[in-house]
Structure formats: C-alpha cells, structure tokens
Amino acid sequence: MNWNRKDLLGLRELSIEEMNFILETAGAFKQVGTREIKKVPALRGKTLINFFVEPSTRTRTSFELAAFRLSADVINISASTSSLTKGETLKDTARNLEALHADILVLRHGSAGAPQFLAQRLKSSVINAGDGAHEHPTQGLLDIYTIREKRGKIEGLNVVIVGDILFSRVARSNIFGLTKLGAKVTLVGPSTLVPREFEKLGVTVSHKIDEVLPQADVVNLLRIQHERQRKEYFPGIGEYTTLFGLTKERARLLKPECLIMHPGPINRGVEIDSEVADGLQSVILDQVTNGLAVRMAVLYLCGGISS
Amino acid sequence: MSATIIRNGRIIDPANKRDEVGDLLIVDGKIADRSQLSTLNSQPDEIDARNLVVCPGLIDLHVHLREPGFGHKETIASGARAAAAGGFTTVVCMPNTSPAADNPATIAWIRDRAATTACVNVLPTGTISKNIAGEELAPIGSLGRAGVVAITDDGHCVQNHELMRRAVEYARMVGLPVLDHCQDYNLVGNGVVNEGYWSTLLGLPGWPAAGEEAIVMRNILLAELCDHPIHCQHISAAGSVGLIREARTRGIKITGEVCPHHIALTDEAIQNFDTNCKMNPPLRSKADIDVILEGIADGTLSILCSDHAPHAGFEKEVEFDQAPFGIVGLETELGLFIDLLVHKHRKIDIKRLIEMYTIEPARLLQLGAGTLSVGAPADMTFIDPDLEWTVRVDQFESLSRNSPFDGWKLKGRAVRTIVGGKTVWKL
Numbered sequence: 044m045n046w047n048r049k050d051l052l053g054l055r056e057l058s059i060e061e062m063n064f065i066l067e068t069a070g071a072f073k074q075v076g077t078r079e080i081k082k083v084p085a086l087r088g089k090t091l092i093n094f095f096v097e098p099s100t101r102t103r104t105s106f107e108l109a110a111f112r113l114s115a116d117v118i119n120i121s122a123s124t125s126s127l128t129k130g131e132t133l134k135d136t137a138r139n140l141e142a143l144h145a146d147i148l149v150l151r152h153g154s155a156g157a158p159q160f161l162a163q164r165l166k167s168s169v170i171n172a173g174d175g176a177h178e179h180p181t182q183g184l185l186d187i188y189t190i191r192e193k194r195g196k197i198e199g200l201n202v203v204i205v206g207d208i209l210f211s212r213v214a215r216s217n218i219f220g221l222t223k224l225g226a227k228v229t230l231v232g233p234s235t236l237v238p239r240e241f242e243k244l245g246v247t248v249s250h251k252i253d254e255v256l257p258q259a260d261v262v263n264l265l266r267i268q269h270e271r272q273r274k275e276y277f278p279g280i281g282e283y284t285t286l287f288g289l290t291k292e293r294a295r296l297l298k299p300e301c302l303i304m305h306p307g308p309i310n311r312g313v314e315i316d317s318e319v320a321d322g323l324q325s326v327i328l329d330q331v332t333n334g335l336a337v338r339m340a341v342l343y344l345c346g347g348i349s350s
Numbered sequence: 351m352s353a354t355i356i357r358n359g360r361i362i363d364p365a366n367k368r369d370e371v372g373d374l375l376i377v378d379g380k381i382a383d384r385s386q387l388s389t390l391n392s393q394p395d396e397i398d399a400r401n402l403v404v405c406p407g408l409i410d411l412h413v414h415l416r417e418p419g420f421g422h423k424e425t426i427a428s429g430a431r432a433a434a435a436g437g438f439t440t441v442v443c444m445p446n447t448s449p450a451a452d453n454p455a456t457i458a459w460i461r462d463r464a465a466t467t468a469c470v471n472v473l474p475t476g477t478i479s480k481n482i483a484g485e486e487l488a489p490i491g492s493l494g495r496a497g498v499v500a501i502t503d504d505g506h507c508v509q510n511h512e513l514m515r516r517a518v519e520y521a522r523m524v525g526l527p528v529l530d531h532c533q534d535y536n537l538v539g540n541g542v543v544n545e546g547y548w549s550t551l552l553g554l555p556g557w558p559a560a561g562e563e564a565i566v567m568r569n570i571l572l573a574e575l576c577d578h579p580i581h582c583q584h585i586s587a588a589g590s591v592g593l594i595r596e597a598r599t600r601g602i603k604i605t606g607e608v609c610p611h612h613i614a615l616t617d618e619a620i621q622n623f624d625t626n627c628k629m630n631p632p633l634r635s636k637a638d639i640d641v642i643l644e645g646i647a648d649g650t651l652s653i654l655c656s657d658h659a660p661h662a663g664f665e666k667e668v669e670f671d672q673a674p675f676g677i678v679g680l681e682t683e684l685g686l687f688i689d690l691l692v693h694k695h696r697k698i699d700i701k702r703l704i705e706m707y708t709i710e711p712a713r714l715l716q717l718g719a720g721t722l723s724v725g726a727p728a729d730m731t732f733i734d735p736d737l738e739w740t741v742r743v744d745q746f747e748s749l750s751r752n753s754p755f756d757g758w759k760l761k762g763r764a765v766r767t768i769v770g771g772k773t774v775w776k777l
Binding site for chain 1: 551
C-alpha cells in the first residue's frame with residue numbers, strides 16, 4: 044500500500060491496512076537493530092524535533108534513537124527549556140520550530156488533542172508521543188507488534204488491560220488498535236478508574252481480576268499514575284495491590300503461554316510483583332526493543348510524506 | 351416632535367395579548383396611540399413592515415460585554431452593535447469583568463459607558479460575592495442602588511450553601527432576583543466536556559450532568575426557604591429540567607434559561623477538539639436535548655438567551671483543555687431558536703418564542719421593557735421568521751468570532767432593530 048499520512052495522531056483514525064503496514068515496516072527495521080552497523084540513511088538530511096512538554100525518558104529516548112538510526116538530525120526540547128515557560132503559546136512555539144525547517148515534530152503533551160491541534164496548523168509531520176489521557180499510538184503499536192510477534196496473531200486473543208484506564212492514553216490506543224484487529228479486550232480495575240462507559244468502545248469491563256485472568260492470552264498492566272489522581276479515586280496503593288495487583292499467587296491463574304506486558308515505568312510490588320515482572324512470561328523488555336523498531340517505521344513513513 | 355408609523359406588520363405583543371396585522375405609531379421615541387395621528391403637525395415617516403413580525407424589542411438577559419477589563423474581546427459598544435444585529439434592544443451584562451462588577455463605582459462606569467457608546471439598552475448585573483470569590487457577600491444593597499437589575503456570580507458558582515442562602519435572603523430585602531450559574535465544583539473538578547462517550551473516547555476530563563443538577567436542586571431548596579426568585583442560568587442537563595418542572599408545580603420561584611448551543615449541538619461536536627465547541631456548561635447528549643426541548647414546550651424553561659461569551663482568536667487557538675469556555679451568540683441566537691424551535695422541531699410558535707425573549711425576562715427582572723403598550727419606549731424588533739440566511743462569522747458586529755455556527759444555514763432572523771424609536775440596525 045501507499046502511505047499517505049504526514050502525521051500519526053492516534054490509532055482510532057488508522058485503518059487495519061495502515062496499522063498492518065506500519066507493523067510490517069517495523070519488522071524490516073527490527074532487522075536493522077541486529078546488524079553490526081545499526082544505521083540506515085532513510086531520513087538523512089531531515090530534522091526531527093522531540094518536543095516533550097510533559098516529562099518522559101523512555102519514549103523520548105526511544106524516538107531519539109529511532110531517529111538516529113534513520114540518520115535524521117535530532118534536537119530535544121522539554122517544557123522547562125522551551126519558551127512555553129515564558130508564556131508563548133503552543134502554536135507559536137511550534138511555528139518557530141517549523142521556521143527552523145523541522146521536518147518531523149514528535150510531541151508529548153499533557154493536553155488531549157494537542158497533536159491534532161498542531162497537525163492542522165503545520166506542514167511538518169506531527170507524531171503523537173502521548174497526549175493527555177487520549178492516545179499514545181506508538182505505544183499501542185509496539186504492544187500490538189509484541190503480541191503478534193509472540194503469539195503469531197491478534198484476532199481472537201483475549202487481551203486483559205489492568206489498572207488506571209480512565210487516565211491512560213496507553214489503554215485507549217490499545218483499545219482502538221486491538222479491537223480493530225479483532226482481539227477481545229477486557230478492562231480490569233477499580234470502578235472509579237474503569238467506568239462502564241468504556242463498554243461503548245467495544246470492550247468488556249470487569250472489576251474481578253481473578254475471574255478474568257484464567258482466560259487471558261495477554262495481560263497488560265498499567266502503572267497507577269499517582270501524580271495524576273485526586274485522592275477520591277481509590278483508597279490507596281495497598282488496597283489497589285490487594286484487589287488488582289498481579290501478585291505471584293494471581294499469576295498462577297494464568298495460562299502458561301499468557302504474555303505479561305507493561306508499558307513502564309514499573310512500580311514493583313504495586314501493580315505487579317517483582318518476580319512476575321522478571322518471570323518467563325514477561326515480555327516487558329521485548330516491548331522496549333520493539334518500540335524502537337515501531338518508531339523507526341512511523342518516522343520513516345510519516346517523514347517520507349512531509350518532504 | 352418626531353413621528354414614525356410602521357405599516358402592515360404582524361404585531362405580536364404578548365404583554366397585551368395582541369397578534370394582528372396593523373400599524374404602530376411612534377411619537378418622540380415612545381409608542382403612541384393611533385388616534386394621535388390626526389394631531390401630528392407633520393407627516394410621519396413610514397416604515398413598511400409587510401410580511402414581517404413586529405414585536406417588542408427582544409431582551410437577552412445573559413451576555414458578557416467584557417468591559418471593563420477585556421476590551422480586546424468585546425466592548426460595550428461592539429457588544430451592543432452585535433445585540434442590535436441580532437434583534438435585541440436590551441441586554442443584561444454579566445459582572446465577571448476586571449474589576450468585577452462587585453461595587454457601585456464599577457456599575458456607574460458600565461452605565462456611563464453604555465449611555466455614551468451603546469446603541470441598545472445595557473442593564474448591568476452585580477456580583478453575589480466580593481470579587482466573585484464565593485467567600486463574602488458583595489454590597490448587594492449598594493449595587494441595587496447603583497442600578498443593577500440582578501445579582502449573579504456567573505462564570506462561577508457560590509459553593510457555600512450558607513453564603514448563598516444569605517445572599518438570597520438579602521437580595522429579597524433589596525428586591526433583586528438572583529441568577530445562578532449552576533456548577534458543583536467538587537463534582538465537576540477539572541471537567542471540560544460532558545462526561546460520557548466522547549469524554550471517555552477522547553480522554554478529556556468529564557463534566558458530569560450531576561454537577562449542574564446538584565446546584566439546581568440547591569437553588570430550588572433555597573428559593574423555597576427564602577421565598578425569593580432564583581433563576582438557573584444556561585440549563586444543559588435533562589435532570590435539571592425535571593427538578594425545575596417539579597419545583598414549579600409546587601409554586602417555587604425557580605426559573606431556567608436555555609442557550610441555543612445546548613439544543614443545536616451535542617458533545618459529538620468536540621471530536622476534533624474544536625475549542626469553539628467548548629463552553630460551560632458543556633454540550634451534552636441527544637437525550638439531554640430532547641428533554642430540554644420538552645421543557646421549552648411545556649413552559650418549564652421559560653427564558654431564551656445567548657450566554658454571549660466573546661474571546662479573541664488567539665485565546666481560543668490553544669490546547670482544548672486550556673482554552674477559555676464560551677462562544678459568541680448574540681448574532682446567531684434568534685436565527686437558531688426560530689430555526690430549531692419553530693421550524694425544525696415545532697416545539698413552540700413564534701408568539702411563544704417572542705414571549706420567552708420579552709415578557710418572561712421582563713417579569714423576572716421587573717423591567718418596563720418587553721411591551722408595545724402605549725407610552726412604552728419604542729423598542730422593537732422586526733422579524734422575518736421565514737428568511738433563509740447563512741451565518742458568516744466574518745460579518746459579525748462583535749469583536750470576536752468564536753462561534754461553532756459559521757456557515758450554518760438558518761431560517762428566520764431579525765431584519766430591523768429599533769431602540770427609542772430610532773432604527774439602530776437594519777439588514
């Protein structure tokens with residue numbers, strides 16, 4: 044197929060063909076990572092700006108490395124070093140970056156819709172690296188890539204996503220991507236963080252993890268985001284672990300081939316026991332490696348359009 | 351002596367239960383009896399109103415004119431021109447200015463500015479609490495003496511029920527109705543859009559209907575306790591309509607108003623993060639709209655208004671959750687309401703619509719306006735209920751353009767606005 048999007052804003056807007064095309068492209072780039080010279084000239088002469096208004100280490104590093112491996116020139120801008128702190132609007136900051144001939148803008152922002160906002164106003168490619176509680180499409184794609192790599196398919200799999208779904212962009216991108224590809228998605232967590240409204244997105248909502256785990260083909264655990272939450276949402280970390288944590292005991296409910304995933308950063312002993320995170324079923328580090336390949340694919344495809 | 355005669359209009363004057371084709375005489379800025387025609391010493395000017403509705407000048411009791419403090423969004427002069435272009439001869443401006451209209455000096459400034467620059471009648475409101483902070487009562491008695499027609503903390507909501515109770519009791523003594531923006535801060539939190547499918551899908555913080563309904567209920571209880579009118583502003587939620595309906599059947603002095611955007615659009619409109627669809631309270635669901643329409647049809651919701659909330663382009667052109675709430679409405683509200691209520695949904699006729707813009711707000715605010723009685727100021731609006739037109743924000747008289755209705759094709763609009771006998775705007 045021909046790729047014709049300059050931006051990657053979310054998985055909701057992508058067709059099945061487009062998602063598959065990114066994943067296939069990622070497969071090719073994954074090979075590059077195994078070579079002695081891990082670099083290709085695909086984006087040579089292009090400028091990529093990592094514009095992270097909200098802090099991130101893992102995603103930013105992954106995008107940075109992906110861009111290096113495609114031979115792009117990369118600069119990183121964080122909120123504290125940008126003129127946003129001087130009262131400049133997002134639009135003006137971004138237009139200034141474009142005036143410096145930035146070809147690709149990778150945006151992490153606390154406001155849902157910020158990447159859409161910029162994509163409508165800039166000729167540069169805009170890649171969403173996480174916008175508020177809305178979407179984190181490259182995370183969704185790398186999760187899907189990892190599942191398909193390990194299980195050979197997506198269709199028909201029972202994927203259980205556990206945790207703070209309400210505030211999670213990772214959950215939304217996974218929901219949009221996985222349901223489109225035919226997985227059966229179940230969301231598990233406290234009723235305050237997994238409201239029933241989510242069922243309208245074509246998923247099942249459960250508040251009883253022990254009933255859900257035995258059927259799971261994949262369990263994706265999300266971090267409890269203390270920093271985002273008001274205290275009304277749940278009584279405390281201890282109770283969360285008691286009701287929803289993937290403890291050693293609970294992990295025994297899982298089928299042996301069930302994958303355990305986590306987008307990181309992990310809070311060991313909170314949403315997942317340390318031994319489980321490091322156990323044989325865990326593919327957490329594969330996710331990180333695959334993230335690099337997926338981001339190379341996204342930058343390559345979208346970056347090729349913006350020229 | 352100046353005189354004008356308006357010929358052959360369909361005169362709809364709900365205050366006098368009049369609906370007939372006829373002529374209206376204006377002498378020296380006031381409505382005159384037709385018998386005076388023979389005593390005039392010169393030929394009166396004539397205006398042909400054939401095929402048009404001629405009604406008392408419309409009143410919008412909920413607008414933000416932004417002065418003092420935010421003249422880059424709107425001025426009293428530009429807001430008044432927008433009002434005239436929308437068919438309004440009287441507007442009631444909200445007190446969330448800078449400084450807030452919480453003191454007689456600011457009220458005097460607004461009235462002076464209106465007298466010297468506005469082409470329509472501008473009636474100020476004062477705040478309920480000092481600096482709209484919801485902590486201490488504003489000098490409500492002094493505000494009354496300075497000429498406010500009501501008190502409100504619009505844009506904000508007094509959360510302390512005890513303070514609100516005392517405000518209502520005190521307003522009763524002063525003789526001022528209380529207008530309230532109904533929003534429970536704890537329930538709403540940092541919500542920016544209706545809590546529901548779209549907030550869930552888009553990951554935007556939800557503003558639950560219960561956040562409005564809880565305060566509507568509070569206001570019903572206080573209106574009953576204090577035996578004094580409380581008017582609930584911009585009703586958006588189905589539950590609020592049921593509460594108000596029930597309370598009104600018990601004779602409680604509670605009223606509710608509707609803005610056109612809450613019946614023209616649902617929260618589906620936010621899916622592209624268009625900040626011109628961000629208002630407070632937020633756009634809600636089709637089910638809410640259906641109940642609001644029924645509330646309008648059965649008289650539960652008795653007043654129509656715009657919540658005209660101008661913002662500069664650069665202020666709205668930001669991230670969705672960081673954009674200010676509100677849209678301009680003066681120049682689209684009449685067209686939207688005629689189109690939706692009279693033509694499309696057939697919930698009310700043009701006569702009732704005029705009542706909801708004239709005698710209903712006039713009764714609540716105890717104004718002399720909203721009638722074509724002999725001796726009343728000759729404030730009137732000519733309406734062509736069947737005129738088809740297209741909204742063009744770039745032609746607005748308002749300084750601001752923040753409207754989600756650009757390009758909408760509507761049926762019905764004002765074609766002439768007369769204030770004190772003078773045509774201040776004409777299509």
